[in-house]
Amino acid sequence: MAAVSESSRRCVIWFGKPGEREKVMLAADGWQIRAVLPQQSADIGMRGGDTVVGLIDFRTSSESELERIGRFTAEHQHMPLFAITPAISTAPLPCHPLLAACRQQFPHPPDLNGLLRELQALDAVPSPAAGEVLQTLLGQSDVMLNMRATLRKYAPVDLPVLITGETGTGKEVAAHALHQLSTRADRPFQAINCGAIPSTLVQSELFGHERGAFTGATSRRQGLFETAHTGTVFLDEVGDLPLDAQTSLLRVLQEGTIERVGSNQALRVNVRILAATHVDLEQAVEQGRFRRDLYYRLNVLRLSMPPLRKRGGDVDLLAHHFLRSFRGHHQIRARGYSSAARQAMERFNWPGNVRELLNRVQRAAITAEGELISCADLELSPAGTALEGSQLDSARIHAERETLLSCLQQSQFNVSACARLMRVSRVTIYRLCRKHQLTLDSLR
Numbered sequence: 001m002a003a004v005s006e007s008s009r010r011c012v013i014w015f016g017k018p019g020e021r022e023k024v025m026l027a028a029d030g031w032q033i034r035a036v037l038p039q040q041s042a043d044i045g046m047r048g049g050d051t052v053v054g055l056i057d058f059r060t061s062s063e064s065e066l067e068r069i070g071r072f073t074a075e076h077q078h079m080p081l082f083a084i085t086p087a088i089s090t091a092p093l094p095c096h097p098l099l100a101a102c103r104q105q106f107p108h109p110p111d112l113n114g115l116l117r118e119l120q121a122l123d124a125v126p127s128p129a130a131g132e133v134l135q136t137l138l139g140q141s142d143v144m145l146n147m148r149a150t151l152r153k154y155a156p157v158d159l160p161v162l163i164t165g166e167t168g169t170g171k172e173v174a175a176h177a178l179h180q181l182s183t184r185a186d187r188p189f190q191a192i193n194c195g196a197i198p199s200t201l202v203q204s205e206l207f208g209h210e211r212g213a214f215t216g217a218t219s220r221r222q223g224l225f226e227t228a229h230t231g232t233v234f235l236d237e238v239g240d241l242p243l244d245a246q247t248s249l250l251r252v253l254q255e256g257t258i259e260r261v262g263s264n265q266a267l268r269v270n271v272r273i274l275a276a277t278h279v280d281l282e283q284a285v286e287q288g289r290f291r292r293d294l295y296y297r298l299n300v301l302r303l304s305m306p307p308l309r310k311r312g313g314d315v316d317l318l319a320h321h322f323l324r325s326f327r328g329h330h331q332i333r334a335r336g337y338s339s340a341a342r343q344a345m346e347r348f349n350w351p352g353n354v355r356e357l358l359n360r361v362q363r364a365a366i367t368a369e370g371e372l373i374s375c376a377d378l379e380l381s382p383a384g385t386a387l388e389g390s391q392l393d394s395a396r397i398h399a400e401r402e403t404l405l406s407c408l409q410q411s412q413f414n415v416s417a418c419a420r421l422m423r424v425s426r427v428t429i430y431r432l433c434r435k436h437q438l439t440l441d442s443l444r
C-alpha cells in the first residue's frame with residue numbers, strides 16, 4: 001500500500017458553532033475544524049497542498065453575519081462552500097445569494113456521512129488508503145471516533161506510540177494502521193509478541209546472533225530489528241520483555257543501534273517502535289519489573305483502545321458487520337439477530353472485547369437453526385451474562401423449541417411449509433417435534 005501523505009492539512013472553516021458530534025466525526029476523518037464565530041476574523045493560514053473548505057451554518061448566522069461571510073468568501077473564490085440549512089419542516093429556507101454559491105445544502109440535522117463523502121471528493125491529496133486502513137477499526141461511537149482522530153495525528157509523526165487497552169480491543173489492528181498511514185507504509189512491518197518467546201531466546205529474536213554465539217547457533221541470523229530496518233517494529237505485550245532485553249531496547253531508542261548476540265559491534269538501525277500492553281506498565285515500573293527510563297521513551301505518544309462495553313451502539317454495528325462478512329464466505333442460514341440477542345449483546349460486559357464478539361458471532365452463525373441468531377446461539381442469557389455448561393445446554397434446547405414452535409405456527413402446522421421455512425428436511429421437523437414433545441395433531 002502506498003504511503004499516505006498526511007503532511008498536507010484538511011481544514012473546514014465552520015461559520016457558526018459545530019456540535020460535539022460534528023466535531024468528532026470530522027476529526028476522525030482527519031479534518032480540522034476552524035470555527036469562526038460572529039465578529040471573529042476568519043483568517044486562514046493556508047499552505048500549498050492544503051484542502052480548505054467553508055461550511056456556512058445558516059441555522060445560526062444572522063443577516064449581518066452572512067454579509068460578513070459573503071465578503072470573506074468573495075475574497076477566497078476558490079474555496080468550496082457548503083451549507084447547513086434549518087430543517088425544512090421547521091423554518092422556511094433562507095433566501096440568500098450566498099446559499100446559491102454553496103455546492104450542496106445539508107438540511108439540519110446534517111447527514112454527516114454524506115457531508116464527509118462530499119469533502120473527501122474535494123480533497124487535494126486524495127487518500128482512499130487512509131479511509132480503507134481505518135475501515136479495519138470500525139465503530140461510530142464517540143470514543144472510537146476520538147481514537148481514530150488520535151491515530152491519524154500520530155501516524156505521520158516518527159515517534160514511538162504506546163498502545164494500551166484490554167485484550168481484544170484492536171491494539172494490533174491499530175499498530176498496523178499506524179504503520180500503513182505513516183511514511184514507512186511501503187517499508188517492512190515486523191510484529192512480535194514479547195510474552196510468547198522463551199526469555200532465553202528474546203535477545204536473539206530481536207537483535208539476531210552471530211554463528212556460535214550459543215549452543216545451537218549454527219549460523220549468523222538477523223533479528224527482528226534488522227529485518228525491519230527502515231520500517232516499523234511492533235512489540236506486542238512489551239510488559240513481558242525480560243530486563244536484559246529491556247536494556248537493549250533502550251539502546252535502540254537512545255542511540256539507534258543494536259548488537260547481535262555474540263558480537264560487540266554496534267549496527268545502526270532505523271525503525272519506528274510501536275509497543276502494546278494490556279497490563280498496567282506504570283505498576284510494573286513501580287514493582288521494578290519494567291525499566292522506568294524505557295517506559296518514558298516508549299510512552300511518548302499514547303493511544304488507548306476503549307473496551308467494547310464503553311462503545312455503545314458499536315456492539316450492534318460490529319455484530320452485524322461480522323455476520324455479513326461471515327455470510328460472504330460460508331453457506332449459513334443466519335441473517336440477523338433476534339431482538340433478545342441484540343439486547344443481550346448490548347448488556348454483556350465483553351471481557352474479551354472485539355475478539356470475543358467476533359468469536360461468539362461466528363460460533364452462533366454456524367450453530368443457529370433459524371434465520372435469526374438467538375441469545376442461546378451466542379451463549380448469552382437474555383440478561384447479558386455468559387452461559388456455560390448445563391445452563392448453555394438447556395438454553396439451546398429452549399431456543400430450539402421456541403424456533404420450532406414459531407415456525408410451525410407461521411406455517412399453520414403444515415410440516416412441508418415449516419421445513420421450507422426452517423430450511424431443513426421434513427424428517428428433521430418430525431424428529432424435532434418428537435424431541436420437544438410437540439404433538440402436531442394436538443397443536444393444530
Ligand SMILES: Nc1ncnc2c1ncn2[C@@H]1O[C@H](COP(=O)(O)OP(=O)(O)O)[C@@H](O)[C@H]1O
Nearest residue numbers: 136137138166167168169170171172173354355
Ligand atoms: N474496531 C474493530 N473493527 C473491526 N474489527 C476489529 C476491531 N477491533 C478489533 N477487531 C478484530 O478483533 C480481533 C482482535 O483484535 P487485536 O488487534 O488482535 O486485539 P488486541 O491486540 O488488542 O488483543 C481481530 O480479529 C481484529 O481484526
Ligand SMILES: [Mg+2]
Nearest residue numbers: 168171172236
Ligand atoms: Mg494482541
